[in-house]
Amino acid sequence: MPDTKQGAGSGAWGAESDQQTDMNWIDLRSDTVTHPTPEMRQAMAQAEVGDDVFGDDPTVLRLEKLAAERMAMPAAVFVASGTMGNLAAVLSHCQRGDEIILGDKSHTYLYEAGGVSALGGVHTRAIPNQADGTLRLEDIQAAIRADDEHFPISRLIVLENTHNSSGGAVLTPDYMDSVSAIAKEHGLKLHLDGARIFNASAVLRVPVSALAESVDSVTFCLSKGLCAPVGSVLCGAEEFIQRARRARKQLGGGMRQAGILAAAGIVALDKMVDLLSEDHARARRLAEGLQALPAISLEQDPPPSNMVYLKLDPKAGITTSDIIQRLGKDGIKLIARDEYRMRLVVHYWIDEAAIDRVIQGFARATVAS
Ligand SMILES: *Cc1c(COP(=O)(O)O)cnc(C)c1O
Numbered sequence: 001m002p003d004t005k006q007g008a009g010s011g012a013w014g015a016e017s018d019q020q021t022d023m024n025w026i027d028l029r030s031d032t033v034t035h036p037t038p039e040m041r042q043a044m045a046q047a048e049v050g051d052d053v054f055g056d057d058p059t060v061l062r063l064e065k066l067a068a069e070r071m072a073m074p075a076a077v078f079v080a081s082g083t084m085g086n087l088a089a090v091l092s093h094c095q096r097g098d099e100i101i102l103g104d105k106s107h108t109y110l111y112e113a114g115g116v117s118a119l120g121g122v123h124t125r126a127i128p129n130q131a132d133g134t135l136r137l138e139d140i141q142a143a144i145r146a147d148d149e150h151f152p153i154s155r156l157i158v159l160e161n162t163h164n165s166s167g168g169a170v171l172t173p174d175y176m177d178s179v180s181a182i183a184k185e186h187g188l189k190l191h192l193d194g195a196r197i198f199n200a201s202a203v204l205r206v207p208v209s210a211l212a213e214s215v216d217s218v219t220f221c222l223s224k225g226l227c228a229p230v231g232s233v234l235c236g237a238e239e240f241i242q243r244a245r246r247a248r249k250q251l252g253g254g255m256r257q258a259g260i261l262a263a264a265g266i267v268a269l270d271k272m273v274d275l276l277s278e279d280h281a282r283a284r285r286l287a288e289g290l291q292a293l294p295a296i297s298l299e300q301d302p303p304p305s306n307m308v309y310l311k312l313d314p315k316a317g318i319t320t321s322d323i324i325q326r327l328g329k330d331g332i333k334l335i336a337r338d339e340y341r342m343r344l345v346v347h348y349w350i351d352e353a354a355i356d357r358v359i360q361g362f363a364r365a366t367v368a369s
Pocket residue numbers: 003080081082083084107108160162163164193195196221232
């Protein structure tokens with residue numbers, strides 16, 4: 001699902017002050033809701049800055065270098081959002097009239113406002129995402145176009161890891177390699193929407209570079225589980241990143257004293273990455289507690305990373321909007337996917353006590369009234 005306020009219950013809580021120190025703040029709508037840590041706020045206040053469009057903001061340069069090193073890629077560019085990173089990547093790999101192959105439940109296909117088509121003139125070829133977030137290799141092969149003037153030119157494959165709409169499913173390095181082999185065989189490029197690639201790396205216990213080594217480019221988000229307030233990084237080859245910088249400028253994403261933001265990103269990479277496995281453990285505990293309730297079943301059992309996708313039994317006579325309303329009174333923020341399905345996202349600001357309160361809230365809300 002998109003990481004937005006869309007969905008049942010949006011707007012039910014009104015304007016809020018900064019609640020980062022409020023113990024009652026339990027927001028499971030997404031990991032995009034994470035506030036910056038005190039260390040980030042301090043780093044931001046003290047950040048050394050320049051003008052990043054002139055290429056002389058030292059903090060942005062430091063973040064880009066660090067990101068490229070982590071991905072074991074030659075270069076990186078700091079962008080305003082994951083959406084901008086994916087769009088700049090597609091614009092830099094493709095020409096107008098080219099076609100990209102991507103999952104029909106991928107974020108780029110569903111939740112990026114059709115930017116690749118609207119702004120890039122790029123055609124999308126969506127093939128089914130399997131329940132584990134993968135695309136079947138046969139489906140990818142079959143989607144690659146022959147050289148025929150009737151057809152758009154197949155140019156790029158886009159994968160997503162972890163796969164948001166598949167419950168936070170994790171793609172393995174072996175799978176990435178198999179897709180990369182197909183891309184190479186046909187002269188296509190491979191882009192990874194790695195918004196949550198650090199979550200995938202924590203689950204698999206492999207460095208992120210092992211998940212990025214088979215791709216031509218990767219985007220990752222600093223502002224989700226890693227808690228930075230703003231920003232993503234797009235990584236790839238030098239020349240590709242130069243094109244992406246131009247695309248970023250075209251998109252209005254050339255920011256000036258962006259070091260203020262990049263400073264938080266550096267803390268995210270240095271300090272927050274190793275904590276993600278704690279989110280995963282808490283997501284599992286949340287899932288176990290919820291599954292023990294008669295009205296609830298899990299879509300992914302156990303949850304693969306930091307998301308819990310659950311279903312309410314329609315026979316229980318309770319809908320997601322009832323749940324949202326009742327738990328809202330306990331200070332717990334949730335959104336629905338539809339009448340009976342929800343996604344709960346665990347992140348840095350959800351501690352053990354919060355998990356207990358959420359389970360208790362669901363227990364009270366789902367008993368027959
Ligand atoms: C959040 C997300 C993005 C980018 O989102 P922004 O809100 O634009 O930063 C991209 N891909 C996936 C899979 C995501 O979950």
